Amino acid sequence: MATSPNFNKILLGATGYTGRICAEHITLNFPTSLRWAISGRFSQTLKKLAGYLKTLNPNRYPSEIIVTLIDDNSLPNLARQTKVLVNGVGPYHRYSEPILRTCAQEGTHYVDFSTETPRIAEMVAQYEDTAKKSGSIIIPAASLSSSPPDLLAWLIASKLREKNGKPTKEIVACSKLNMAGMQGTSAITALESAQHYGIGWLLSPNPYYLIPANSSSDKKKLSLVFLGYKNHEYLGALTTSLVGVSNSAIIQRSAYLDPSLYAPDFVYAEYEPTSNTFAAILAHLFIKFAVFLLGISLIRSLLRRLSYEPGTGPDWRESTKTESAIIDAIGFGGNGTKVRGKFVWKGALVHISAIAAIEAAGLLTEKATAGELKGKGGMRTPSFLGIELIERLEAHGCVFEVEVL
16 A cells, blocks of 8 residues: 555444444544545435434544545545445445455455355465465454354454463354344345355355465365264254354464464364254254255246345344344363364344454454564464454443363
8 A cells, every 4th residue: 555544444334224323433432533424426425424423422433435436546546545444335246346445455355244255265275375465364254154153253262272272173152143034135145146156065064265276274174964964972963054154264264374282183163053963954954944945046036035135134232132143152272172163143133244354454454453464474364363352342232251171
């Protein structure tokens, strides 16, 4: 980045469902010295959002409104104006490529909410070298999927190394999401991803999607059974997890990027908790059948009609009363050492997604200002930000715990 940027961060897609929550979080929690802007395609909706934010905190509303198109003529100027760009424009497979590419080329740090593993794999393959050359830190999937599981895995691996000085061999996790409803853009993203990429990556997940094919860790195969259940000594009866598909790929990439923490043949496996083996088998078969239905065009059309419109969704403040996320995990190190970790969030799932991405962006801003990111560019994962991001999430109500067993 040749010139000094005007802003610490720009929130692109600020008027979307998650974008508005991100803007509220910045307005209510960041220092008044922060120079930031909201950006999108429509001036009127941006002005309306800015007016609302001013009622929340008259000293902290956006420094500027930037109207932009998502094209190669407009994006370079946008990227040059900021240290960090938070991309809330989805579905990501449809809109994100020029945004991410421009940030990688211009040396602008980048954060998004993507859970589309095939799309992230495409971006890694295409722009890893570009980001390294420019010094841009690119962190996709910085939201609920996959910041908490990636950070928890990092915390467990760090504890194991502290305990025995050796890298982690395996982490088995179970995650439980209590969700009241799905906002429109997320639903459309799921449906369009099934259409664009097919359903094979969901039916037969590849946890090594985001690492080079010739790396040693991609040779280790997960121990899976046809009926999808696992009885774990510490975690109990477990079954197939759909969110585990994207989380596993992100964490395996974290392991590839940090061989000091993770063994070359490290494996991360994520499941959902269930009551017994029979319930686990039924849940597994139901999930696979549901994924199969996503492959049928008529079913996708019906689900699209039943979903919220893009940019709308359930009242997230009401969802705060019923939604939660819990991840329980066991890590295995050398000499039989075991560490148990836990993540807990009680509140709207979209809220923690917004918090996680914005706090990651805030930390990148601080590190960029301090000159701590030089020579570290590339396609990273949330755990690149380590304990500092964990502490920032804890300050907003997340719980991270680890103990040696």
